[in-house]
Amino acid sequence: MAMNQKTRERIPCLALVGGRVITVSGDTFEGGTVLIGEGKIQAVGESVTIPAEAEWVDVSGKVVMPGLIDAHSHIGLLGEPSVAGNVNHNEMSSPITPEVRGVDSFNPFDGAFSDALSGGVTAAWTQPGSANIVGGTGFVAKMWADRPDRMALPGTEQLALALGENPVTFSSGAPMTRMGSVMLLRKALRAARAYADSGGVGDLGLEELARLVTGQTVARIHALRADDILTAIRIAEEFSLTFTIETAVEGYRVAREIAEAQAPCVLGPFTAPRSKLEYQHSTPRNAALLHEAGVTLAFQCAGASETQWLSVQAGVAVREGLPEDVALRGLTLTAAELLGVSDRMGSLEVGKDADIAVFSGHPLDTRSACERVFVDGWEAYRREGGRE
Helix, strand or coil: CEECCCCCCEECEEEEEEEEEECCCCCEEEEEEEEEECCEEEEEECCCCCCCCCEEEECCCCEEEECEEEEEECCCCECCCCCCCCECCCCCCCCECCCCEHHHHCCCCCCHHHHHHHCCEEEEEECCCCCCCEEEEEEEEECCCCCHHHCECCCCCEEEEECCHHHHHHCCCCCCCHHHHHHHHHHHHHHHHHHHHCCCCCCHHHHHHHHHHCCCCCEEEEECCHHHHHHHHHHHHHHCCCEEEEECCCHHHHHHHHHHCCCCEEECCCCCCCCCHHHCCCCCCHHHHHHHCCCCEEECCCCCHHHHHHHHHHHHHHHCCCCHHHHHHHHCHHHHHHCCCCCCCCCCCCCCECCEEEECCCCCCCCCCEEEEEECCEEEEECCCCCC
16 A cells, blocks of 8 residues: 655555556556555556545656566675675675575665665565576565565575676686586586485475476576577576576677577666676677567666666667667566566556556656655655655
């Protein structure tokens, strides 16, 4: 239900009236209404019957859309400021740590969440970092909840893997080469397959990897260079993994192969500098080229407070040729589908969580400000003369 920020009273029913309503999954309504009640979307359209007890919010001239979803972040794990004792997203004591759970480092009081809300982001996938070959499980988090312990959504866990520069460079005890990293990964996956076949119990790491090789969870594979992307595809085919390619900086170079593997890509940030070797051949046209090849796309900011600029990343992709409707879907419904939560978020549909962002103008226009955000029907953010 909606919440008045000044009195913190619950409002039983709320109607956002008169805005340009982008449902993402269906029609866009000019002068539409979104009716919210009991934390859910009750009605959407141009001719919505508004109950007498509802509080009206005039959003004429505004854009109303599903809350944005960052499909790859470290929010709540990558502490800010990044100082010793506050950075908890990379467990580098071993290169293979499938038993590590991001939720055990999750800090729901991190200031990055208010930043994310100011950008219209209502949910994010947050995970261990890419320093390890197998980094542990991430999960979907709401950017706000009526109780902090409700921000992390149980049952949304997926497994973070990494190839390329990061595990070779950072993880303690990791091999010195890409072939060494892949060797360790293949050994771990083979052990997990044997563990699953034998009905093994009691090993936390093998249990999580067994879920992966038996198709019960998704491998989120960090791979930037084209050769690492091809390696990810090869490993996924060998072990029959359901997987995504994370960041995919050189995805455009192997777009056909990615499309044939039916591997979704989570792209961004396009504004990253060429500070790493793996970014030397980056291009903001990556998203457009991958889309042309038939690859499914979502977006990321790959950080914490950076999540507030998620719409900017998608806007850059549109500037460079990605169709606008594909970008909007990548920010919302496609991300929800990749994360397994499209039944409750990602579009404005009756019965879904009332996760809604109200923008002053088009959400991909950098001149537009996010003015109000609702999470599960609660008003989680309001901009009044500047950020709040």
